[in-house]
Amino acid sequence: MNQVSALSKKAIFREIENNMFIIQFFHWKDKEVLNGRPWCFNQYLILLQELGPSVQPNDIQMKTSPFWVRIYNLPFDCRTKEHVTILASKLGEVLEVEDDIIEWDRSMRARVMLDTYKPLRRLQKTRNKKGETCWVEFKYERLPFFCYKCGIMGHTERDCQMKEDEGEEKGRQWGAWLKASPRKGMKIGRKKSSN
Ligand SMILES: [Zn+2]
Structure with a gap:
């Protein structure tokens, strides 16, 4: 590692x-x-948690891990840190929201503590400044294995506990499209655009 x-x-x-x-x-x-974090091994997520000295092993609950989440299709008048914080908080505790770098990407990024036992959220309803309802989309950086049938990390469709007809009925609602590649080389990108 x-x-x-x-x-x-x-x-x-x-x-x-x-x-x-x-x-x-x-x-x-x-x-x-x-x-x-997130740390992964063979595409499986490793949950890491800081422990205090008095913690008893039986009390340790490993469920959460921080992830960089990207929010796409955000109305231009909603690209504020405040609005992004509200949207990202639907996923879990918001640790950080990146400044708006519109020349670099269509999305805005937030680091969020996700509950890895819950299905990955794909969409979120919000309102633009005119009060009109719209939907924004989430993508996740450095996603480990997750199930395209139930949207939960740590297993694939083959090992899914969800009943077959439950998943089939609605069709596959999760997929590789939820993966966003981690942001790298931002400085190079910025340099290029200023040339
Ligand atoms: Zn599953």
Whole structure:
């Protein structure tokens, strides 16, 4: 894992339960690797959570992970941090909203703590400044495996618990189109556009 190799000091991994590990860091700065979440291994999401010293293993509930979410088809008069925060909060706790960089992308980005046990939300109803109802679309960066049938991370359609007819009835409502490629090379893009 690249993130682990970036540590300045060693870290200790201990397995406390099946598929549950404690990672102990020895330098406060190494904890910052958590900012690189979501971590994935073989396209499976690794849930990471900071623990206090008095936590009991039975009380640990690993459900959430931060993701960069992009909001598309946003009315131009809704491209404010306030409006994006309201929309992103429908998905979970909003950690950060990126400044509007309209020359770079049609979308706006927010970092949101998602409940990984809930289906990925694809659309959200909102109102423009005239009060007209419209729908905006969400896409997610660095998405791990998720099910195109129920929209939940951690399994694929083959292992889905949802009854076959439930999913078929509505048709596949999730798909690879929910994946947004992570934003890279923004500086290069900006340079180009200013030339
Ligand atoms: Zn499923």
